[in-house]
Amino acid sequence: MRVALARNVIALGSASLVALTLAGCQQSKPQENTEGPGLQITALSQIDPNGVNIPTPPGATPANPAGNGNASCRPVSLAFAGALTGANNALGINIRNGSQLAIDQHNAANPGCQVQLKPFDTGGEPQTATAVAPQIVDDQFTIGLIGMVFSGETKATGAVFNQAGMAEVSPSATSASLTDNGWKTFFRGVANDSVQAQSVGNYFKNTLKAQKVCVVDDSTDYGLPLATSIRQALGPIANADCALSVKQGDKEFSAAVNQIKGAKPDAIFYAGYYAGASPFVQQLRDGGVTATFVGSDGVKDPEFIKQAGQASKDAILTCPCGPNTGTFADEYTKKYGKAPGTYSAEGYDIATLLLKGIDSGANTRPALLAFVRNYSGDGVARHYQWTPKGELTSNLIWTYKVR
């Protein structure tokens, strides 16, 4: 018995060895079935709360931080506050880099007005942010804040800046309730979550003309509320048979794909991050689901394409964040050796508009605050002008397409 088994094992072993050698010999450059050049995320258009495309008006040129080169000012500084370390530091670094680029361009062009950017690290934690905020307002040279980055830390610290009368322009805090706190100093440089939900919901109805949408979330603090409000915005179009919550960190979705296949939707919305979205969209496509895939801003990351490959093709991504375009993107890439990321353009735009205020003679906290309140101008990402509450007057969401 044992001899027979040993013989079998040897036979099996040598057979597989032969197979391996064969496979090894055949090795050459494998054929790739890619279609043309690599995919990338490209900006489509801005959409309004009715979900209708709003083309950028022609002739809108982004404000230039360099100004006219003749500015003179007393030494002042702007602060940046957000996560520079920790698990979620990517956005903070994108924004800080964008702002720093604007400041450098300004200082190089204006020898008579040197503005310093003081970065403060909150780690993205509200607790840390409450310790950082007093340091910012206690520095008499600091007259404006670019930040905070996340909604939680913004909520925890808004009152401090309100009391100090310091303009706080957030490039990325999107929780809708932030502007309901009565703060006179808070301005939001992007559209908020409820606008996003409404716009994206209507985008399905009015632009994609979808009759049946599967809204899938990743059960996170980010994905679940977004999906819930989009389900509400969609109403009966959001199909209840495929309103799925997948588990965060899950990468195997056969049951979900199965359920979606059964529902036969026109479009799918995924509220979550790219780590889950990429295997999800791949398994959907492998499973034969061809419905339009729409992802939330957490999916808008180059990793999404890297991981999902051709399956990500034609996916539409929605984001309050604007595209990094034009000379800004080139300069950024030159300075940092990598392409600008999500909210880099907002960081650049907000620093630029604060610098314009300083150049125009608004060298104190009250003066700069008044300047921001009355500001109206174009940036790289969008037009900036605020309502008295601190929301943008034109609340638009950007759409992107993978192609």
Added chain:
Amino acid sequence: MIHQCVGLVTCQAADVSFNLTGLWNSFGQLTIDGLAWGAIYALVAVGYTLVFGVLRLINFAHSEIFMFGMFGSYFCLQYILGFAPDGNAYNVGIGPTVGYLAVAMVFGMLVSGVAAVGVEAVAYRPLHKRNARPLTFLITAIGMSFVLQEFVHFVLPALLPDYGGPNAQQPIVLVQPKIQFTVFGADVTNVTIATVIAALALAAITDAVINRTKLGRGIRAVAQDPASATLMGVSRELVIMSTFAIGGVLAGAAALLYILKVPQGIIYSGGFLLGIKAFSAAVLGGIGNLRGALLGGLLLGIMENYGQAVFGTQWRDVVAFVLLVLVLLFRPTGILGESLGRARV
């Protein structure tokens, strides 16, 4: 983009549904998918069960051995077989694909096997020599699990560019799942077929090795009574080492099958939950019992898929563990019983 639930009531968990028609309508598909998934659990579960049988140790680092297997297979595909990472499938034809996958699997098995034996030599053998208490072993196992994870998270990127780190590896997809045939309304893909066949073959070989070879007899002897086995001339050290090696090798094979299904899954934390599930599968089938681990794995994979269909996808893990609790309530030693120690296998 990253929220901390600022004063919103919408942050509560999604509702649990009870959708029996969904289960009924796609019963066949759920079974097939669950079977393929369960086959992977089963292979990983063997590693837990064998080590438990021989050492009475729950080797929590086994999930990281599996993770090493994923990286090993990936490394082989990229550097030895020359496939550049790309999100798109290569689809080089069935013959070569099977060949490449076999090579990658063998390499993954090698990496996992060496890693498993290495962990045993570095972490467990010294404890064993000092007659440490079982709790010490357990804590060491948990510690090793973290060490291996963080190694891939932080150290590997410095050793090998583009490996490890916080993001998943860019996938190398050799073959796209394609539907081959349909049974009972269930689509069976080439990946499913490959997974199930490979897993069953490996399970059969392992079963034969444990039950029919001298090495297997040694393992069973040590499991049953270490002292007597040593007196009868069985080298305990050798048996322990081979047990870890067998478990590691199977985890490496499972790793390749896993990345075949989920090419985006190669990440430092990618083994953790799967390891816990595989361990549950081992307990479900009766820990210490080889066939129990295989059965438990398949059963867990299938039941988990049914549970997802009935209660909603986010309840997948809950279903798995509730099932485990229910089975243990009525059969505390698992479905087939804890039998490695009683020479029943």
